[in-house]
Amino acid sequence: MFSEPILFLVVLLVIGFVAKNQSLMVAVAVLLVLKVTPLGDKVFPHLQSKGINWGVTVITIAVLVPIATGDIGFRQLQDALKSYYAWIAIGSGIFVAVIAKGGLNLLANDPHITAALVFGTVLAVALFNGVAVGPLIGAGIAYWIMWIVNYFK
Numbered sequence: 001m002f003s004e005p006i007l008f009l010v011v012l013l014v015i016g017f018v019a020k021n022q023s024l025m026v027a028v029a030v031l032l033v034l035k036v037t038p039l040g041d042k043v044f045p046h047l048q049s050k051g052i053n054w055g056v057t058v059i060t061i062a063v064l065v066p067i068a069t070g071d072i073g074f075r076q077l078q079d080a081l082k083s084y085y086a087w088i089a090i091g092s093g094i095f096v097a098v099i100a101k102g103g104l105n106l107l108a109n110d111p112h113i114t115a116a117l118v119f120g121t122v123l124a125v126a127l128f129n130g131v132a133v134g135p136l137i138g139a140g141i142a143y144w145i146m147w148i149v150n151y152f153k
Contacts, residue, residue: 005035006032006035006036009028009031009032009035010032012024012028012122012126013025013028013029013032015122015126016028016125016126018126019125019126019127019129021125021126021129023125023131023132024122024125024126024132027132052104052107052136056136096137096140098140099137099140099141099143099144100136100137100140101140102139102140102143102144102147103136103137103138103139103140103141103142103143104136104139104140105143106139106140106142106143106146107136107139113139113142114139117138117139117142120138121138
């Protein structure tokens with residue numbers, strides 16, 4: 001009953017509990033339920049292949065809600081663009097989107113790196129109250145660092 005994956009998930013659940021990180025606890029609990037039921041065999045391949053894209057879509061929806069509710073419109077955008085903070089935000093958004101693209105390539109071509117990225121993300125979520133968008137951005141940063149190192153070899 002207690003296979004290595006289940007034990008690992010239980011350890012992560014305990015870490016989430018100790019760190020009082022609800023997102024980590026919910027994610028691990030869902031995975032544990034799927035793991036111990038026959039549903040996991042059907043759902044895991046889809047989550048593994050499409051989960052990041054689904055997650056990005058959900059985050060994008062959440063970010064766009066203020067536009068849908070009318071809290072942010074063209075007037076607020078026009079006012080914001082008068083601030084240099086807005087231009088920093090635009091540049092940052094472009095930068096992380098480009099980095100994330102490299103991360104998707106790295107995860108697709110070198111899936112063994114996923115274990116280290118997931119571990120780093122779990123540590124950040126559990127110990128530093130981070131947010132679990134780390135694997136994609138982390139993979140993107142790793143991709144660019146690896147590219148730079150290989151370029152200058």
